[in-house]
Amino acid sequence: MSRLVALLIAVASVRRVAAQTPAVDWEKLKPEILNDYRGLVQLDTTSGHETRAVDYLRKILEGAGIPTETFALEPDRANLVARLKGNGSKRPLLILAHTDVVGVQREKWPVDPFSATMKDGYVWGRGSKDDKPVLTANLIAMLLLKRLGVQLERDVIFLAESGEEADPAGVGINYMVREHFDKIDAEFAMTEGGGATINGTRVEMVNIGTAEKLPARVRLVANGMAGHGSIPRLDNSLIHLSAAVEKVGRWETPMRLNDTTRTYFEKLAGISSPEKAARYQALFNSKTAASAQQYLRENEPSLYSMLRTSVVPTMLKAGVGPNVIPSEAEATLDVRALPGEDLPKFFAEMAKVIGDPAVKIVPIPQTRPPSPASRLDTEMYRVMEQVAQTVYPGAAVLPSMSTGASDQAQLRAKGIQSYGIGPASTEDEALNYPPHGDVERLAESSLYPFVQYVWGVVTEIAMKGP
Ligand SMILES: [Zn+2]
Numbered sequence: 001m002s003r004l005v006a007l008l009i010a011v012a013s014v015r016r017v018a019a020q021t022p023a024v025d026w027e028k029l030k031p032e033i034l035n036d037y038r039g040l041v042q043l044d045t046t047s048g049h050e051t052r053a054v055d056y057l058r059k060i061l062e063g064a065g066i067p068t069e070t071f072a073l074e075p076d077r078a079n080l081v082a083r084l085k086g087n088g089s090k091r092p093l094l095i096l097a098h099t100d101v102v103g104v105q106r107e108k109w110p111v112d113p114f115s116a117t118m119k120d121g122y123v124w125g126r127g128s129k130d131d132k133p134v135l136t137a138n139l140i141a142m143l144l145l146k147r148l149g150v151q152l153e154r155d156v157i158f159l160a161e162s163g164e165e166a167d168p169a170g171v172g173i174n175y176m177v178r179e180h181f182d183k184i185d186a187e188f189a190m191t192e193g194g195g196a197t198i199n200g201t202r203v204e205m206v207n208i209g210t211a212e213k214l215p216a217r218v219r220l221v222a223n224g225m226a227g228h229g230s231i232p233r234l235d236n237s238l239i240h241l242s243a244a245v246e247k248v249g250r251w252e253t254p255m256r257l258n259d260t261t262r263t264y265f266e267k268l269a270g271i272s273s274p275e276k277a278a279r280y281q282a283l284f285n286s287k288t289a290a291s292a293q294q295y296l297r298e299n300e301p302s303l304y305s306m307l308r309t310s311v312v313p314t315m316l317k318a319g320v321g322p323n324v325i326p327s328e329a330e331a332t333l334d335v336r337a338l339p340g341e342d343l344p345k346f347f348a349e350m351a352k353v354i355g356d357p358a359v360k361i362v363p364i365p366q367t368r369p370p371s372p373a374s375r376l377d378t379e380m381y382r383v384m385e386q387v388a389q390t391v392y393p394g395a396a397v398l399p400s401m402s403t404g405a406s407d408q409a410q411l412r413a414k415g416i417q418s419y420g421i422g423p424a425s426t427e428d429e430a431l432n433y434p435p436h437g438d439v440e441r442l443a444e445s446s447l448y449p450f451v452q453y454v455w456g457v458v459t460e461i462a463m464k465g466p
Pocket of ligand 1: 098131164192
């Protein structure tokens with residue numbers, strides 16, 4: 001390509017952004033955003049009550065002239081889909097959020113957990129972080145697309161799904177993927193699973209979720225002879241089990257980087273103190289990687305977990321009485337596998353680490369499919385990166401791999417390139433008022449830029465060019 005052609009293309013793409021994005025008066029829109037957000041937080045949508053959110057959303061969307069469809073395996077746990085049609089020249093964009101929230105212990109709350117009380121600059125309530133900001137931002141994006149008559153080259157599909165937090169019956173994403181995939185099939189998806197970090201008064205880091213680990217739990221089962229508690233036996237199942245738990249609990253599983261985590265640690269080094277940066281860079285050098293990992297293991301365990309398939313003992317079960325040697329003892333290991341992990345091979349390694357034929361490794365059926373990481377070289381990722389830098393000037397944008405699990409797994413497993421987002425918070429706030437915590441709240445000032453971010457990405461990726 002000649003330099004002139006390259007220049008013309010560059011100019012054209014810059015002009016497209018400037019000329020096409022419809023102007024939104026965000027100041028004027030704030031009351032509407034806040035009203036819908038609070039309206040959604042005020043609905044008690046703990047598991048089994050998700051249809052309350054569907055009814056709320058349907059009324060607003062239909063009122064704005066956007067047709068909706070509901071899909072319910074159980075009537076009280078419905079899912080809602082709305083679609084704005086594009087010209088079909090590109091495949092759809094799916095914006096989704098879950099409507100359900102985890103339960104509350106009311107006595108821990110300083111306010112009614114479903115009041116969306118505004119106090120000290122925060123909106124307080126269950127779901128105020130997880131996942132009603134995304135639900136609200138997606139709703140506002142749909143309303144604005146319709147209101148401003150934005151011409152689309154992709155369909156934009158809105159999905160409000162039930163049962164993300166607890167779904168033994170498979171009423172949410174599993175149901176939609178299995179029975180109604182044609183309603184949500186898309187090239188790209190955007191949903192919870194990312195976030196942004198505020199340092200002082202500005203957002204310094206935006207995380208785009210591009211991958212997640214796979215829960216691949218196992219039981220360790222030790223067997224021996226039962227007997228009387230007064231007679232020591234070397235084949236006591238408890239002795240064998242506890243030795244095995246100690247070994248796997250301390251096992252340093254192999255470090256393996258993928259595109260997401262490699263880019264993440266490189267970029268993290270770029271915005272960290274010299275001391276921290278040196279440690280993150282040390283991960284890339286075979287001579288220094290071991291001591292850097294050791295440091296993370298002791299001091300930054302969530303980063304340590306991003307480097308490997310992790311093994312965490314979480315439950316023990318054995319014994320019927322103080323004077324009985326149990327013939328069987330078992331432990332549960334919460335194994336979180338990296339994308340692409342060869343699990344049979346991994347469990348064979350684990351058996352070698354345990355080195356005891358009396359202890360068996362029994363996989364527990366997985367609740368989510370294995371999912372590949374989403375790519376970093378897609379149009380969607382580039383747009384998300386670019387819009388993040390516009391909405392949060394000066395912020396570094398990092399792809400991130402969640403050590404937890406989300407409904408993105410089902411989408412990625414179906415070939416959708418799915419990306420995670422979330423509103424910004426300080427590290428303190430994230431620590432003291434986490435999703436699922438005793439008390440949940442979101443700074444009102446984080447809500448509006450987040451809605452703008454979602455709007456920016458949706459228009460930039462789905463809007464028709466000149
Ligand atoms: Zn969530």
